[in-house]
Amino acid sequence: MVSIEDVARRAGVSTATVSRALSGNGRVSAAAHQKVTEAATALDYVVSSSASSLASGRTKNVGLMVPYLTRWFFTSVVEGAQQALMRHGYDVTLYNLSGSVAERESVFDVFLQRQRIDGIITVSLKLSGTEVERLHAFGKPVVGVGGPIDGVRTLTLDDDAVSSIATSHLLALGHTRIAHIGGSEDFDLEFHIPTNRRHGYEMALRNAGITPRPEYFSTADFTIEGGYHAAKQLLGSPLERPTAIFASSDEMAIGCILAARDLGLVVPRDISIIGIDGHELSEFFGLTTVAQYPEKQGAHAVKILMNLLVPGKHPEIPENTPLGYDLVVRSSTSRPPE
Known part of the structure; x- marks a missing residue:
């Protein structure tokens, strides 16, 4: 076996x-590195992972x-982060917090205490004060995606602005009877994203001199099936x-x-429809959307984490960095029927 x-x-x-050249820790001249x-x-x-861990x-x-x-959104963020981490030579441990309260607590009380990770990336999680304290006590760098x-x-998306852009697109086409399908109460727990998006929708209507109509609002669970049933009720x-x-x-x-x-x-002859995300199926359905590029969000979070792990090695990234988004117009929106 070849040794160092x-x-x-x-x-x-x-x-x-x-060791410094292969681990990326410490200064090595370009000639020596080559x-x-x-x-x-x-x-x-x-490189032996155990030896490298002991040394660094x-x-x-x-x-x-x-x-x-x-x-889809969460798995896309994970995919972008995982690919970026792999390029930096890092493995990934995935913690799915959709289980019971006891299971979620075990992540903070047991798994993190084993200290088998160098840092943490949280995706669209609203952490309690106790959970934030435990993360800081863990003593490792943490980066958040999707809210403060x-x-x-953290990396944050301006949900008010995104919703306002989507609604304003419909208004610019001449629509005045615009309905909104937001998240149910259960899905308003993480950073109040549904509330913020409804606020952006209503703000755009009011700026256009239109009073939001309660009967034009419905909730669903961010799934195709949920949207289907909510739209059936509205239409x-x-x-x-x-x-x-x-x-x-x-x-x-x-x-x-x-x-x-x-x-x-x-x-769109009888009804125009617009969404938010930039889902991989949106082009297939001809869906007009405000794309927020979740894979890029995951990769961007890794850039921040690498900068925290090795200060000075990577370019500085501002704190609470806003995320980019773009209106992508397709065939699901047009002028309203006569």
């Missing part, structure tokens, strides 16, 4: 230089905390039917498209 001493002899450097890399490649040398005090492992694994956490570097009502629907997620918006078709309505 073998690599050092072939490269003509010390074992300490080999010699070590070439020697390690020629000898098929693989790091496990090269990052914990990812998510509220659900059955939602006290004392934690099948004997009251004056809306000419457009803004759904708080693309999956719910896709459910709206399917419900409209089942009711014999043509999208």
Whole structure:
């Protein structure tokens, strides 16, 4: 088996230089780094994770905390983070907090105390004061995606602005009877995203001189099925039917498209529909959406974490960094029917 001493002899450097070059910890000249890399490649040398951990005090492992694994958005953030971490030579430990209260507490009381991770990325989680204290007591860097956490570097999406853009797009097309499908009360627990998106929708209407109508608001669970049933209620009502629907997620918006078709309505001739996310199926359904690029969010969180783990090695990223988004117009929205 090839040892670090073998690599050092072939490269003509010390074992300490080999360790710094291959681990990325510490300063090594470009010339020395090239010699070590070439020697390690020629000898098929693989860094021992246990030895590296003992030498650096790091496990090269990052914990990812998510509220659900059955939602496209969360798995997309995880995928983006995992790929970025792999490029940095890190493994991932995934913590799914959708279980019982006891299971969630065990993550903070037991799993994190084992200290087998170098840092944590939380995705769209509203942490209690006690949980935040435990994270800080853990003594490892933490990065949040999807909302503010006290004392934690975070990436945040302006849900008010995103919803306002979606609603304003419908208003610009000439719609005045615009319905909204938001999140149910259960889904308002994490950073109040449904409340913020409803606020942005209503603010855009009021700015256009339109009073929001309570009968044009319905809730669902951020799934295609949930959006389908909510749209059936909105579009099948004997009251004056809306000419457009803004759904708080693309999956719910896709459910709206399917419900409209089942009711014999043509999208967008009879009803315009817009969502939020940039879901991988949105293009297939011709869905107009405000894309928020979840995979990029995961990769961006890793950039911040790497900067916290190795200060000065990576470019500084501002605290509470706003996330980017874009209006993507497709065939599901048009001018209202005459």
